[in-house]
Amino acid sequence: MRSRVGILLAIVVLVVLWGAPGYAHGGATVTVHSDGRGSVWITAQWQDGHPINEPTPVTLTAVPVSGGGPSVGPSTLRQTGDERGTQTYGGALAPGLWQVAVDLGAPVDGHCRARVPVAAADASPAPVEVACLIPATQTSAAEPPPGTAGGSLTPLWFTLGGLAVAGAALGWFVARRRMARGEQGIPSQER
Incomplete structure (x- = not known):
């Protein structure tokens, strides 16, 4: 006994x-997407595959590569809460080649850049996907996301039960x- x-x-x-x-996800993968017509959005996932749906401030800045025309941003992206961790830019970039920079705040704390071509109305668009690996920070690897009591305790409760x-x-x-x-x-x- x-x-x-x-x-x-x-x-x-x-x-x-x-x-x-449950909240220790490690690093992240952030992908900058463009449809080639001026729409820009990102998808973000933790290294363990979970989408980054925690409240994460993300700003976008875009500068024309040729130097012609005004820069865009910094503009705050809007979180959709979908299973891919999507955040969208509310405007549209003008035709041309753009250097897009995305800065993510806590809990990710990262930066991603991509060259984004935007086709003129009479040209064929060239969609873009550029992935950036963001290493784990002390915040993303150790602290619970803001507004939580320490991550998901459901597996622990099931085990203890x-x-x-x-x-x-x-x-x-x-x-x-x-x-x-x-x-x-x-x-x-x-x-």
């Missing part, structure tokens, strides 16, 4: 201490075996 309880306690300790917290049920079942089984043998916790001298 004691060995079973010891094993159960060891499993509980390993489950609680084993993995990284399952262990509690297993412990109760083990206790019931042991008590039933003792009852079947006639053991009722009475010292043998009083029988």
Whole structure:
């Protein structure tokens, strides 16, 4: 009986201490997209594949490569909350070749650049996708996102609930075996 309880306690300790917290995603991949007609958006995912849907301030700045015309931004991108972590630029870039820079705030803290061609109305568009790898920062790897109590605790609660049920079942089984043998916790001298 004691060995079973010891094993159960060891499993509980390993489950609680084993993995990284649910919010520790590591680095990120940010991809700058353009449809070739002036629309620009980004998709962002953590290194573990989860979309970056946490409130992340993202600004876009675009400078014409040829030097003609005014620069755009910095403009704040709008988060869509989709499964790809999409954030969109509300305007449209004019025809020409643009150097687009995207700056992401906490919890990502990164920067991505892409050359984005925008076709004239009578030309064929050339869509663009440029991916940037952003290494993990102390913020993205260790701190919970703002407004949360520390990430997703659902797997931990399921594990602890399952262990509690297993412990109760083990206790019931042991008590039933003792009852079947006639053991009722009475010292043998009083029988």
